[in-house]
Amino acid sequence: MAKVKITFWRVILAILMVAGAYATYIRFFKGLGASTNLSDAFPWGLWIGFDVMCGVMLAAGGFTLTAAVYLFNLKKFKPIVRPTVLTAFMGYLLVCVGLFFDVGRGLVLWHPLVMWNPRSVMFEVAWCVTLYTTVLSLEFAGVLFERFKLDAALRVQKAIIIPLVILGVVLSTLHQSSLGSLYLILPNKLHPFWYTPILPVLFFLSAICVGLAMTIFESSMSAKHFGKQLELPLIQGLGRTLLVMLSIFTVVRFEDLFHRDALRLLSHGGWETGLFIVEILMACIIPIGLLLIPKVRENPKGLYLAAVICLLGFVTNRLNVAVTGLESSAGQHYFPKWSEIAVTLAIIAAGFWIFALAVKYLPIFSHEPIRAAKAQEEELIAPREVELWNAQP
Amino acid sequence: MSKSILYDATLCIGCKACEGACAEHHGLPYNDAIAAETKQSDHKYTVVLTKDDKFMRRLCMNCQDPTCASVCPVGAFRKNALGPVTYDGSKCIGCRYCLQACPFSVPKYEWSKTWPLVRKCDMCADRVTNGQPTSCAEICPTGATKFGERDDLIAEAKDRIAKGEGKYVNHIYGVEEVGGTSVLLLSSVPFETFGYKTDISKEALPMYTSRVLEKLPDVVLLAVVSLGGIWWLRNRKEEVAAAEGHAVPNKA
Numbered sequence: 001m002a003k004v005k006i007t008f009w010r011v012i013l014a015i016l017m018v019a020g021a022y023a024t025y026i027r028f029f030k031g032l033g034a035s036t037n038l039s040d041a042f043p044w045g046l047w048i049g050f051d052v053m054c055g056v057m058l059a060a061g062g063f064t065l066t067a068a069v070y071l072f073n074l075k076k077f078k079p080i081v082r083p084t085v086l087t088a089f090m091g092y093l094l095v096c097v098g099l100f101f102d103v104g105r106g107l108v109l110w111h112p113l114v115m116w117n118p119r120s121v122m123f124e125v126a127w128c129v130t131l132y133t134t135v136l137s138l139e140f141a142g143v144l145f146e147r148f149k150l151d152a153a154l155r156v157q158k159a160i161i162i163p164l165v166i167l168g169v170v171l172s173t174l175h176q177s178s179l180g181s182l183y184l185i186l187p188n189k190l191h192p193f194w195y196t197p198i199l200p201v202l203f204f205l206s207a208i209c210v211g212l213a214m215t216i217f218e219s220s221m222s223a224k225h226f227g228k229q230l231e232l233p234l235i236q237g238l239g240r241t242l243l244v245m246l247s248i249f250t251v252v253r254f255e256d257l258f259h260r261d262a263l264r265l266l267s268h269g270g271w272e273t274g275l276f277i278v279e280i281l282m283a284c285i286i287p288i289g290l291l292l293i294p295k296v297r298e299n300p301k302g303l304y305l306a307a308v309i310c311l312l313g314f315v316t317n318r319l320n321v322a323v324t325g326l327e328s329s330a331g332q333h334y335f336p337k338w339s340e341i342a343v344t345l346a347i348i349a350a351g352f353w354i355f356a357l358a359v360k361y362l363p364i365f366s367h368e369p370i371r372a373a374k375a376q377e378e379e380l381i382a383p384r385e386v387e388l389w390n391a392q393p
Numbered sequence: 394m395s396k397s398i399l400y401d402a403t404l405c406i407g408c409k410a411c412e413g414a415c416a417e418h419h420g421l422p423y424n425d426a427i428a429a430e431t432k433q434s435d436h437k438y439t440v441v442l443t444k445d446d447k448f449m450r451r452l453c454m455n456c457q458d459p460t461c462a463s464v465c466p467v468g469a470f471r472k473n474a475l476g477p478v479t480y481d482g483s484k485c486i487g488c489r490y491c492l493q494a495c496p497f498s499v500p501k502y503e504w505s506k507t508w509p510l511v512r513k514c515d516m517c518a519d520r521v522t523n524g525q526p527t528s529c530a531e532i533c534p535t536g537a538t539k540f541g542e543r544d545d546l547i548a549e550a551k552d553r554i555a556k557g558e559g560k561y562v563n564h565i566y567g568v569e570e571v572g573g574t575s576v577l578l579l580s581s582v583p584f585e586t587f588g589y590k591t592d593i594s595k596e597a598l599p600m601y602t603s604r605v606l607e608k609l610p611d612v613v614l615l616a617v618v619s620l621g622g623i624w625w626l627r628n629r630k631e632e633v634a635a636a637e638g639h640a641v642p643n644k645a
Contacts, residue, residue, distance in 0.1 A: 033504030040434065040501045043492035071620055073627035104487020104502070104509040111486050117468035121602050122490045124609070126466050166620045170613055184601045185464055185494040188593050200605055 013349050020346020023339035027101055035339045046336035049322035051098030051344055053179055054315050055091050057210050062088025063172035064211030070165040076234060082143060082364045084215055089136040090351045101343055121181045128175035135168040143362050176207035183321055189329040192262045193276045194321045205249045210314050212242040216307040226359050239303045243291040250284040275320055283313025396476040396521055397543035398530060399550055401579040403560060404537035405448040409441045411529035411538055418517060418528040435503045438514035439529060442587050449587035453499045453514035454567060455575035461491040461500060463599035476575040477516035485510060496571050496593055550579055572597030
């Protein structure tokens with residue numbers, strides 16, 4: 001059974017890679033016009049709206065979890081630091097690949113590093129992507145050092161991990177929020193459901209929600225495919241935190257809509273209203289409703305369901321800001337060409353594949369963290385842990 | 394000192410000589426087929442639009458505080474002190490934020506090329522720098538497109554509206570729009586007729602992002618200190634305990 005399954009996924013992977021390779025050929029040898037449905041009226045599409053906007057958002061577990069474990073000292077979450085940092089690292093590498101496809105002159109993508117324009121949000125984004133990808137690679141390097149027994153390097157990495165984590169959290173805060181700031185320049189173009197001066201704040205808060213939801217989602221996925229999952233109390237803790245963060249996000253979102261008097265537009269109808277309602281239901285109302293029920297938030301399947309709905313809701317949010325919210329002012333609809341979809345799917349498939357390889361060959365779920373999670377009693381009687389235990393007031 | 398173009402639609406006869414002169418000056422092809430195109434594109438920087446017996450030009454507004462210059466991550470766009478907004482293609486990475494951000498949707502992209510550039514009217518920056526008028530203003534047979542000092546042209550436009558006995562819409566498009574532009578428009582029909590938005594921000598758009606960006610250094614400093622502080626508060630006891638080799642509560 002297991003063999004058939006693997007073969008099935010390998011076939012899917014191969015198909016996606018072939019389609020992606022052909023689309024890549026069209027993109028780089030025929031140009032953006034031949035490979036995308038982008039136009040002067042609609043210059044950003046799927047690659048920016050999904051690959052970059054959603055890719056960065058879905059990588060948010062990295063900074064959320066490293067902050068929780070290393071800075072807030074919530075040690076119980078340590079077992080999931082590595083998988084979430086790996087996800088974030090994969091996410092950012094794929095964002096870089098997506099950007100390379102999207103920009104017209106990928107070979108000079110490094111220009112913002114030497115040709116500065118600090119007035120530009122895109123300049124900030126470029127620096128954040130570069131620096132945070134570097135930080136993530138250093139955070140992740142510990143896994144490689146451990147695997148290949150490079151003790152000296154591992155010691156250095158451990159010595160600088162706190163400054164690294166702080167830098168990572170600061171860069172993520174800037175990057176997540178700046179993706180929202182990108183759209184501040186469009187007060188007359190972006191639909192009022194989504195255009196707000198607090199876009200950067202909303203992007204940051206939703207990134208934290210997504211970081212938590214992604215961690216719950218990943219834990220369930222790794223339980224299914226790698227037979228490794230988190231202790232239930234940990235996922236429940238994540239679920240409770242998600243409930244609080246979603247509530248905060250929802251309050252801020254509605255306060256803003258209310259103060260800008262944007263809710264009156266609901267009566268205008270139209271497909272923007274439909275998308276707005278779908279987004280609010282999936283990102284806010286349904287997950288909060290589900291998580292408020294004790295039976296749901298104490299049960300792994302219930303948590304998984306709430307997390308998935310929430311993730312889809314925030315993907316809808318990002319696509320509304322980046323694509324659909326701009327269609328009215330652009331005066332035309334945009335739907336990606338097959339080659340845009342093929343590239344995106346190939347990038348995602350490559351991400352899953354690399355993740356699976358990393359889990360197979362590197363100490364991602366195994367080793368000290370998983371032991372710490374599984375054998376809490378063992379931990380408590382270990383000498384150092386006794387000290388920690390006693391340290392609690 | 395700042396130059397401008399004043400386009401008075403009531404004087405325009407729709408001969409499209411400006412389109413041809415623009416194409417010639419920028420080394421672009423121009424023929425009957427291109428003359429019939431009614432959209433600005435990577436090979437047509439200005440168009441003369443026709444509706445019934447009314448005309449209107451579209452070209453880069455060459456904003457006083459250009460949005461394209463503020464959003465470009467590599468600073469490829471520059472506002473020339475004389476008025477033109479120029480573009481340096483050798484810097485461009487092709488992110489197309491300028492296309493997205495321009496309030497007038499002016500910059501166009503070379504979608505069919507594999508090493509594409511952004512294309513737009515640059516108010517004939519080379520000519521203007523040499524003290525010449527723009528090629529469109531120079532060729533205009535009726536004076537509908539006029540080149541001169543911005544302040545003089547605004548005064549003249551006001552004068553024309555005042556003496557026009559209701560011929561004009563009482564508005565000079567470009568004096569206040571997005572903080573002012575180096576292209577000024579007069580029309581006898583509402584500007585919306587030809588796609589010019591009048592509900593557009595009166596404030597220069599770069600302000601919308603600079604309000605956020607200028608807070609960045611403060612946010613970074615505050616975040617570093619706060620996060621470092623949280624780490625110290627939450628982990629310090631353990632560090633001390635580990636270093637001294639005994640449990641913390643003994644000291645408490």
